[in-house]
Amino acid sequence: MEQIDVAVIGGGQSGLATAHALQARGLRPLVLEASGRAAGSWPKYYDSLTLFSPARHSALPSLPFPGDPDRYPHRDEVTAYLMAYADRLDADVRTGIRVTEVRASGGGFEVQVEGGGLIAARAVVAASGSFGRPHRPAIPGLEAFTGTALHAADYGSPGRFTGQRVVVVGGGNSAVQIAAELAGVARVTLATRTPVKFARQRPLGRDLHFWLRYTGIDIAPLGRVLREPPTQPVLDDGRYRAALKRGRPDQRPLFTGIDGTKAVWADGSREEVDAIVLATGYRPDVPYLAGLAGALDAAGRPRHRDGASLAHPGLAFVGLEWQRSLSSNSLRGVGRDAARAARRLARVLARE
Structure with missing residues (x-):
């Protein structure tokens, strides 16, 4: 059985930032990425996605984002940046390796991978993000809808919806961006439980992320006091x-029900709908921890404080939404949480 210091599960922005931080502490990380390249979920996001933060505020530690620092990079630019970051790490990054289970073993862990391989790790970092687990909330009648229903994770591009009647469910950045894009080729409604809230992207002539960093809001440890993540405004x-x-698109309150292919609106009207796109977010994608006692709660959410497991000293999380701060699951903020996790794990392993 292969013996390693730290298994980092996930080779996207969180896993790569964590590998960098662990190396700085003198540890040897092994990064295990399920997909075919070290870019995490970025290659799978919808085609037109651009960052909501400019390049100067969208870099991982030790490697500035190339090009104009004030531009908003496209999905493919982020993918290329992450792959370049992985190449510069000089770390053991293995792609096409899916972790199926993590078990406690002799004060450390056994990491089971698809195909039967087994790795012994002194510590584990769950950095697999959330894209693999799209959130599909209970919406009245949706299970009976006979048209096309899909999550934003499967949206891709607007072409296949040309000429259709489409309802996009959700009030966040992705929901608004997808609905506006679709409105160029289809008749679109943005259906929300509450009205969309907007924030100016460049207040007082500077990008909002400059002000978040300048005021300290971006790094304030709010995650530990939040029971539920707040809804963030659309930039x-x-x-x-x-x-x-x-x-x-037009905006309406969420439909009250579905009858076949008809949406039933709050005013009682019924309307034929071809497709419903759920831009309703994601949840932590950590099924490999399900059998590790105390790692997850009854709903499958990580039990942690600031990314440190409440049940296993050698287990850490990086890249969770509101893990510690507003920016915990973003390119601009994940490096801080990765450094914190690496510092703590180094102390744990030094005590062995």
Whole structure:
């Protein structure tokens, strides 16, 4: 059985930042990425996705994002950046390796991988993000819908919806961006439980992320006091508010039910709908920890404080939404949480 210091599960932004931080502490990480390249979920996001933070605020530790620092990089640029970051790490990053189970063993862990391989690790970092576990909330009648229903994770691009009647469910950045894009080829409604809240992308002439960092809001340890993550406003340079004002897309309260292919709206009207896109977020994707006693709660959510497991000293989490701060699951903030996890694990392993 292969013996290693730390198994880092996930080779996207969280896993790569963690590998960098562990190396700085003199530890030898092994990064295990299920997909075919060290870019995590980024290659799978919808085609038109651009970052909501500029390049200067979207870099991992020790490698600035290339090009104009004030631009908003595209999905493919982020993918290329992460792969370049992995190449510069000089760490053992293995792609196409899916972890199926983590077990406690002799003060450390056994990491089972698909195909039967087994790795003995002194510590484990769960850095697999959430993209693999799209959240599909209980929405009245959705299970009876006979049209096309899909999550934003499977959206891709608007072409296949041309000429259709589409309802996008959700009120966050992705929901608004997808709905506005679809409105160019289809008749689209953005259906939300509460009205969409907007935040100016460049208040006082500076990107919002400059102000978040300048004021300290970006790094404030709010995660430990939040029972439920708050709904964040949609960042907008004016285009999305203008699109809603034009009615492309229009915005309505969430439908009250579904009858076959008909959406039943709050006013009692019924309307044929071809497709429903759920832009309703994600949940932590850590099924490999299900059998590790105390690692997850009854709902499958990590039990942690600031990323440190409450049940296993050698287990850490990196990249969870609101793990510690507003920026914990973002390119701009994950490096701070990775450094914190590496520092703590180094202390744990030094005591062995």
